[in-house]
Amino acid sequence: MDERTALEMLSGALAHAGDDAAVIEDLVLTTDMLHETTDFPDGTTRYTAGWRAVGASLSDVAAMGAAATAAVAVYAAPEFREEEIREFVTGASEVCEAVGGAYVGGDLDTHEEFTVATTVVGRSRNPVYRSGARPGDAVCVTGTLGRSAAALRLFERGESARANRLFRFEPRVAAGRALAPHASAMMDSSDGLARSLHQLAETSGCGFSVESEEVPIDGAVREVADGRDEAFEMSVFFGEDFELVCTVPKDELTVARDASPTPITVIGEVTERGVAMDGESLPDRGFTHG
């Protein structure tokens, strides 16, 4: 059983299963697990790990257009080193503060591999789902794509300080809240732009037509990538970025753009069916979270 099938099973027949966060009453709730071998390359500081792990859950709340209320984390490691835990908590707390939430505590577990489980609860009376995209809507992306792929390259090169900075993304909570009244569908780009578009297409029962030259590739990608094709691969397929991908009716685009504190880029539009880039079918591949 692959991860996607299993994930569908884990979510069961729940309402809005497959959305970035579960919705119950006026709350949204999301949980994630990250661990050393797959998520924290050599050189990742515990400060960055705390920031990024909690940030990943905050991003899910952002993708629902919700306010971030509180975060908790389980810190699991072979041993508990004072300085590492302090750094981790500082990173976790600061990413919450950056988006108006609070890191409120956690649990510890002894585990062979450094592993972090994070949960964020947020509030929204009108969450945005993945299911509302309609043909003719504009497809928008916040910020720039490919930062995490670029960070990995820098970690490999030993440029850890810069890689850590790129790895500490700002969850788009404010943008998500600002876009929520206008967006017909929204999710985050953690599985990569290509897979995000396929997931929105599947859930909304629509298609997409996007233009590669409109994809907002991060400056760091252009710098570290070996040519244009690789830069494109890193920005469109690699994933592990935490920008918002949303659809907005065209007559609301100007208002939405003005409302969002993070710049948004229109990369194409919603169609009836098929996910195409530059008129050709865009493969449904990307990051499968280990």
Place this chain on the structure above:
Amino acid sequence: MDERTALEMLSGALAHAGDDAAVIEDLVLTTDMLHETTDFPDGTTRYTAGWRAVGASLSDVAAMGAAATAAVAVYAAPEFREEEIREFVTGASEVCEAVGGAYVGGDLDTHEEFTVATTVVGRSRNPVYRSGARPGDAVCVTGTLGRSAAALRLFERGESARANRLFRFEPRVAAGRALAPHASAMMDSSDGLARSLHQLAETSGCGFSVESEEVPIDGAVREVADGRDEAFEMSVFFGEDFELVCTVPKDELTVARDASPTPITVIGEVTERGVAMDGESLPDRGFTHG
């Protein structure tokens, strides 16, 4: 650094750090990680694992006197087997239903060891902390103690069906809510009765005097234990039970007892200082969660 010191650090300087759940606005939030080597003995079904893992977090919410709103879980394993995930989700869902909450989804992670991270969010406008016990209050325990210790013995003996049943405790959410208006302090007994009393004593700045013959030892313990001393050890020190330990002003005891859907037993009273059983100092030892 031992786990208790590290845990204090992880919680940082947060308000009410060390309580069973974090409190923010009208919400309580708690997270836990359980894993195979330390928490799920050979013979534990995935159904029981789902029930028990989510139940542990529900118990924390119960200990705050809060209503259980929603639960999420991360299921991490070396491989994803359809039947195992289905059982896990069923157990997780049923324990939520048993206490009026909802299991609303989760995440998957590939991990060498079967590991579960659970989070529950609950609601309370007047949560009960560990800090309010006052000399003269009665010390009460819900239900019976030692079930998990007895279950472990049964797992060792290969009596898995019965062991699984004992392992699936009912989180005391209804009792917690009923006791909340009357209890001056409350926590769950997951670290064992002895350690719970020491933790309440430390947080409330008080002492306890309890009587061993009043401790409500579970029938299964008497059956599997090798004599009275071992039954006592299993019920007072072993922990991993999820009953509530609370203090109640004596003039509210009758009302509290009538209100609680789970029977409560008075095992002693709050004193000025020192934790004593049968007049002798009760060691501060118990289960340290691995």
